[in-house]
Amino acid sequence: MGIFFNCFSLLLQYLRAWAAIGLLCLVVTWSFPAQASSTIDSQLEQQVLQIIREHPKVIIESVQAYQQQQQQKVKQAQQAFLQDLKTNPQTVIGESPTTGSTQSKTLLIEFSDFQCPYCAEAHKTLKQLLAKYPDKLRLVYKNLPLTLIHSEALPAATAAWAAHQQGKFWEYHDALFSNQKQLGEALYLDIAKNLNLDLGKFKRDLTLATPAIKKDIQLAEKLAVSGTPFFVINSPTISGVVQLEDIKNILADAK
Template sequence: MGTLFNWFSPLIRYMRTWIAISLLFLIVTWSFPAQAASPLDPQLEQQVLQIIREHPEAIIESVQAYQQLQQQKVKQAQQAFLQDLKTNPQTVIGESPTIGSTQSKTVLIEFSDFQCPYCAEAHKTLKQLLAKYPNKLRLVYKNFPLVSIHAEAMPAATAAWAAYQQGKFWEYHDALFTNQKQLGQTLYLDIAKKLKLDLGKFKRDLTLATPAIIKDIQLAEKLAVSGTPFFVINSPTFLGVVQLADIESILTGDKF
């Protein structure tokens, strides 16, 4: 089995600060229950700080123990995901859009963001691979919109899901990446018109897309996916996280 996921996502890297804050509140609650309702009281603040000065190792040990527990949970989730992908790929695919050969033994899971420039570049390579190896690859698209840095990632994912309900996901997907610099409501409607979608249904489905997209996001977070594009592959020769540059080598059996 190849290299697995990057366990140390930004969430875990920043966990030390947040857990320390939480522990401060616990100290306040346990030690000063009568005063806990006034967390900004100067005397109480000094008492809490004194406890930390006298027992800093307790904070550090608690943070480290929590981080280890979280890493263990992530590892277990990753192993379960890979096992499902190996033994029952349809469980992983679910209702996500797929393209390529349904009979292929190689399934590529892509976590992607329609506003991510690296995803747009990956899209070009994936189209070439699908055209070159039509019977060797099945691509599965999972949404992972990076909403904190890409304002149009979620709206674009929503529009693509609405198009998917009319059997036009991949055409819509291609148009979004091709016109990535024009992402916005005008583009979403223009693409729908060009694909001759039922506009009434398209607009209604825009309001129904969120649960499916959130489900993908939750899966990505559970697996500690920290960026896009992110690929996991199951082939006769390799199972695990894969770089885009290595996918063709796996398909041809020249690597791994």
Template sequence: MGTFLYCFSSLFQYLRIWAVISLLVLVVTWSFPAQAASRIEPQLEQQVLQIIREHPEAIIESVQAYQQQQQQKIKQEQQGFLQDLKTNPQTVIGKSPTTGSTKSKTLLIEFSDFQCPYCAEAHKTLKELLVKYPDKIRLVYKNLPLTSIHAEALPAATAAWAAYQQGKFWEYHDALFANQKQLGQALYLDIAKKLKLDLGKFKRDLTLATPAITKDIQLAEKLAVSGTPFFVINSPTFSGVVQLVDIESILTNTK
């Protein structure tokens, strides 16, 4: 079984400085109540700094051990996810939108953001693959709105979820990507009108989307998904994280 590929920033050259500062903050915070923090004796502060200067290796070892624990936890989450994908895919799919063949042996999970330009490009490729291999792939959409850099990612995901409640997710999904530069409340309502959605229900469902979207985001966090688009595939020939450019070769090798 393939394993998740994940990368971590190379910050070890700054580790000593970061660790010293962090430990000093922790020592001060843990050792003194907030109201007494301003009365810390300068002599004690110097003693703490001296201990840190004399034993930086202990700090580094502690930080590295913590990082290893976190990486191991992520690896376990990823392995469990892949196992579920192979043995009980419906637990992974949940209530997420799907398209393609329900009988396909290949399941493709996509984490995406409606305001992400790379997701818009991936969308075009995925549509082509679904047309070219209609019986070989089932696509599952998971929300991962990158709200820190995309202000409309969450509102767009919310609107798409509301459309999904009326059986129009993929049509709404396509319209959002086709009009990515115009994302906003006016567009969301306009798409709903063009798709002949019940506007009253659509507006009510906008207020109910948070739990489903949050569940997708939490799954992405467990798997350490840091960007979009992000793909995980399970097929007879490969299971694990996959790059978009490699999906077609996997489909062609799937009987």
């Protein structure tokens, strides 16, 4: 405890010193031309680097403490989410698309990406499970477009949301996964036409989808969801994160 306190006190001293130096630099920046400011910035950088070199342990301990705090926040968010899933599932569902039995005691939350090949495979399995256990499962779809690796994930999610506004999400959802290699603006419009959507409304709704999709993404980030597909289940026998193969066993064992 004494060592930690000393390290923490030392870190506070350095933080105060950095703050003082930063304030001084800000004042000087207002008073001197850009060239002088650049020189001061360089000096400040060297001072900070020197502190890190001389006291690396303090920096490491500070980072570790921060990581532990973040992990605790994630754990608390996950526990709160599971509690809501048990006691007030509609709060979790919100306005997200659902399919299956509304009376089912098993609720499955899926975070998915329309361009993810693993999600496409999971989609096939989920359709089979919904057909085999029509009274035992309710599926809720949440968007998690992995935009850094899937350029069409967000546009596809946007189009599916627009279809949802006309009650055709799941038909649109199925068509996107069935034509995953052709994702693009032409396909989105063709699917809308094939489903007899009001094209004027569909195009207008494309511009309104961002808040709903962003809400799903923020929920995934809060729960530390790192990839897709990702499943959270609440059933009479289990509540928490599950793998796709586990879902089959849970439904098979359900009475």
